[in-house]
Amino acid sequence: MISRAALRTSDVIRQAREHLLRGQQLPLGMLDACIDRSWQRCMEHGLQPGTRPELPRLDSSELRTQRETHRRLIELADPLIRRVAEDLRGCQLLLATPDATVLKSYGQRFVLNDRFHIGAGINLDERWFGTNAPALALIERAPVLVKSCEHLLFPDNPVSCVAAPLLDLNGDCLGLIDLTFEADHPRPEIFLRRVQQLTGALEQRLFFRHYQQHWVLQVHASLAELDSVSCGLVALNETGLILAVDSQAAQWLGEASAALIGRHIEELLGNSWKEICRQCESCSALLGLPLTGGQLVGRLNPPDQWQPAALSNEAIVVPVSPEPSLCRDLEALVEEWPMALAREARRASRALEVGLPVLLQGKTGTGKEQLARALHISLGEQRPFVALNCAALPESLIEAELFGYGEGAFTGARKGGYSGRLVQANGGTLMLDEIGDMPLALQARLLRVLQERVVTPLGDHREVPIDCRVIAASHRDLEILVTAGDFREDLYYRLAGVVVELPTLNEQVDLAGQIHERWASLCRHHGRHLVLDETLVERLTAYLWPGNWRELEHCLEAALVGAEPECQRLTMEGLSPRWQRKLTQPMESGVDSTATSEDVCNGSQELREMERAHMVRTLEAHDGNMTAAARALGISRSTLYRRLG
Numbered sequence: 001m002i003s004r005a006a007l008r009t010s011d012v013i014r015q016a017r018e019h020l021l022r023g024q025q026l027p028l029g030m031l032d033a034c035i036d037r038s039w040q041r042c043m044e045h046g047l048q049p050g051t052r053p054e055l056p057r058l059d060s061s062e063l064r065t066q067r068e069t070h071r072r073l074i075e076l077a078d079p080l081i082r083r084v085a086e087d088l089r090g091c092q093l094l095l096a097t098p099d100a101t102v103l104k105s106y107g108q109r110f111v112l113n114d115r116f117h118i119g120a121g122i123n124l125d126e127r128w129f130g131t132n133a134p135a136l137a138l139i140e141r142a143p144v145l146v147k148s149c150e151h152l153l154f155p156d157n158p159v160s161c162v163a164a165p166l167l168d169l170n171g172d173c174l175g176l177i178d179l180t181f182e183a184d185h186p187r188p189e190i191f192l193r194r195v196q197q198l199t200g201a202l203e204q205r206l207f208f209r210h211y212q213q214h215w216v217l218q219v220h221a222s223l224a225e226l227d228s229v230s231c232g233l234v235a236l237n238e239t240g241l242i243l244a245v246d247s248q249a250a251q252w253l254g255e256a257s258a259a260l261i262g263r264h265i266e267e268l269l270g271n272s273w274k275e276i277c278r279q280c281e282s283c284s285a286l287l288g289l290p291l292t293g294g295q296l297v298g299r300l301n302p303p304d305q306w307q308p309a310a311l312s313n314e315a316i317v318v319p320v321s322p323e324p325s326l327c328r329d330l331e332a333l334v335e336e337w338p339m340a341l342a343r344e345a346r347r348a349s350r351a352l353e354v355g356l357p358v359l360l361q362g363k364t365g366t367g368k369e370q371l372a373r374a375l376h377i378s379l380g381e382q383r384p385f386v387a388l389n390c391a392a393l394p395e396s397l398i399e400a401e402l403f404g405y406g407e408g409a410f411t412g413a414r415k416g417g418y419s420g421r422l423v424q425a426n427g428g429t430l431m432l433d434e435i436g437d438m439p440l441a442l443q444a445r446l447l448r449v450l451q452e453r454v455v456t457p458l459g460d461h462r463e464v465p466i467d468c469r470v471i472a473a474s475h476r477d478l479e480i481l482v483t484a485g486d487f488r489e490d491l492y493y494r495l496a497g498v499v500v501e502l503p504t505l506n507e508q509v510d511l512a513g514q515i516h517e518r519w520a521s522l523c524r525h526h527g528r529h530l531v532l533d534e535t536l537v538e539r540l541t542a543y544l545w546p547g548n549w550r551e552l553e554h555c556l557e558a559a560l561v562g563a564e565p566e567c568q569r570l571t572m573e574g575l576s577p578r579w580q581r582k583l584t585q586p587m588e589s590g591v592d593s594t595a596t597s598e599d600v601c602n603g604s605q606e607l608r609e610m611e612r613a614h615m616v617r618t619l620e621a622h623d624g625n626m627t628a629a630a631r632a633l634g635i636s637r638s639t640l641y642r643r644l645g
Contacts, residue, residue: 008032013149017049034140035150038131042152045127051153053128058101058121067104070097073175074104077166077202081106081177084198091191092118094178100124100134103175110159110180118180129153133163134178141165141173143199145192148183159183162192164199169210169244200229200248204308207246211235214243215277216306217265218299219252219289222384222426223419223464226299240265240273252296269298276300330378333371344500345371349378351498352429352469357450359495360473362502365548368473369433371502375471376429383428386468388421391434399442399458403449406460422455425468435495436474436481440488447491470495505545505552512541518553522560530563533571539583555579615644 016030020043026036047053058066067074077095085093085106093106101123111117118124126135130153133146143164148157163178179195181188208216215236220226232249236242241264245257253260253268266273268289276287280300289296330349334342348358352375360368369387376385388402404420421430432438438446449455450470454463472495481487505511519532545551559575572580615629619640622628630640 008035008147008150010149013147014155017152017155021049032150034136034144035131035146038126038136038139039152041126042130047128047130047153049152049155051130053153055128056123056125058123060121063103063121066097066101070103070175073097073166076205077175077177078104080198080201084194088179088181088194090182092180094118094134094180096124096134096176096178098138098173098175100138100176102134133161134176137163137165137176137178138173141167143192143196145188147188157183160185160188162188162195164192164195166199166202168206169246197229201308203246204229204233207233207235207244208306208308211244213303215303216301217249217287218301218306219249219296220298221252221296222428223286223297223423225384225427226297234260234265236265240277330374333374338503341500341503344498345375348498348500349375352376352471353379355469356497357470357472357495358497359478359499360471360502361477361499362473362475363504363548364475365545365550366502366504367549368475368502369431371500372429372431372471372473376469379429379469384425385429385431386421386425387431387433389433391437398438399445402442402446403455403457404460404464405458406462418457419464420455420457422449422466422468423464426466427468429469429471432470432472432495434474435472436476436478436487440486443488443491447488447494450494505548512537515540515552515556519556519560522553522557526557526560528560528563530560530567531569533569536570536572536575539572543583612643615640619644 012030016026016039019026019030020039026039030036031039074095081093081095081104085091088107090108092108092110094102095104095106096102102118102120105119109117109119123129124132124134126132126139129135131146131151133144136144136146143162145162146160148160149155151157159180160183161178161180163176165176166174168174177195177198179191181191185191215238217234217236218226218231219234220228220231225231230248232252233244233246234242234249235244241262242260245253245260247257250257250260264273269276269287276285280302284299284301284305287298287300289298330345334345337345352358358375360371362368372387373385376383390398400418400420402421404418404423432446449466453467454465456463478487478492478496482489482492515537516532523529540552540555547554555575559570559579562576563570563574567574572583575583619626619629626640
């Protein structure tokens, strides 16, 4: 029987706390399993909700002694934790011993109430502090999240926390890292992943220090992730015998570390160890690892050659208050959508899950990338999401950016080559934005790659296997482009597994309600509490919004952040003169809904001719300067070249 996951909401936790206060047994599955175990232990220690015990705290001399005892841990972890603390503004990080004594505190310092503040020297043992992430991570020997209200002794806790143990090569706990953040953050799981990444990077450094004089094999399912903290590490002696296997490598190889140690690496590589060593003796080399369960990618590094993965800013920067319109899961995104459109979005999610491509059609600003990210998140996997805007790159660079290139493939090529977006998306999702602007020659090559599932980088003879889900998007109607001969018909049918057509803003059902919802989200994001005047809402719903959601969001956000501090209600007068003028001017309606398909095609042809004439006039106005004309038109120079023929 599959157990149902507990709902970790404040209402459920409050009900659980009331059960305890009445002396009642907690219903099975009411709390998250590890939280439930922690609460039961706390009750056994005599801790009740509302208990305020005295917390042990080291004096300065005792703290110095503890830091000296754990000098190895501090020297290993301090530089990386400092970097993370600088990037995660508004968060507090703790480095603690295996008995939950805080050695160092970084970043913001949180105060729970008048008596309790978290800092160096405090001991967070569950026996006197109750349920908390550092103590729980040590007991569970796994990364944990403890939400604010799940702290048994602090029901009104203003913070939530995540923690993960740091294990040495023998699996013993060296210490732990805790990350504390504001309780109202909408996506606490982000911080849990960051702590896991941090401990993973530190454990790689431990491995590197210990096996620096040996061969090290990196393994992963994705070439793009081979140098990340999620790759597995295998240490080998000079004869090819396996000396050590970290936990990540054991997962990728599908066997326990103990079962792999002492075996010969030729069992995994299928090639002569001596021949491989000869090829790799001066530099690292990529290898294929043919295993029963599938194909892995490996990189074999000679002694002293391998370097542990560095945590990039991209991997560790987490905004405390993320952009309200981004990173929403699919159900949250489609909640207010018309039923038919929400159904198509869910259909696209199911299609993407089984490997069918998805095509998103819609005018600029209708939310194509937002839907693409939600579709990717709906797959429920921690896999890469890679986006390429085909209209934003010069034609000469699109091919290299998409397919990658080998070292020395052309003048200015990056040393060591470049894997390309297709390889970077391996195992995840590739979004080809504005696919309608891709040159015809590249369309043919992309079609072949999608059919054969292998990519050959420029200037390289290797064929790299790829396995990624594909989402294409365009503000142009691809079927019309196919009819006009501007887009390959075979590629269109290869991309159009499920087609989702996103409506413009003025086609939305209950636009007024959605405006109120966006306004409330922006107010939460900026910490303001302004009422949106209903007369202004009527003006906003009457406007046609040629820039769609993006234009509306900018209008609302600019008005909110520009409002005076004492302002309590946003009216038409609170907008800029430009927006007051735009919202009061009458606008003509768009295309007649009764137009026939022939009318639409003729209209499209006329539109292209008008577009071309406008481009020619703009080019003449800039004395033939293509760069200046493209900038004035808001398009790339390569797009201007193509559309002018």
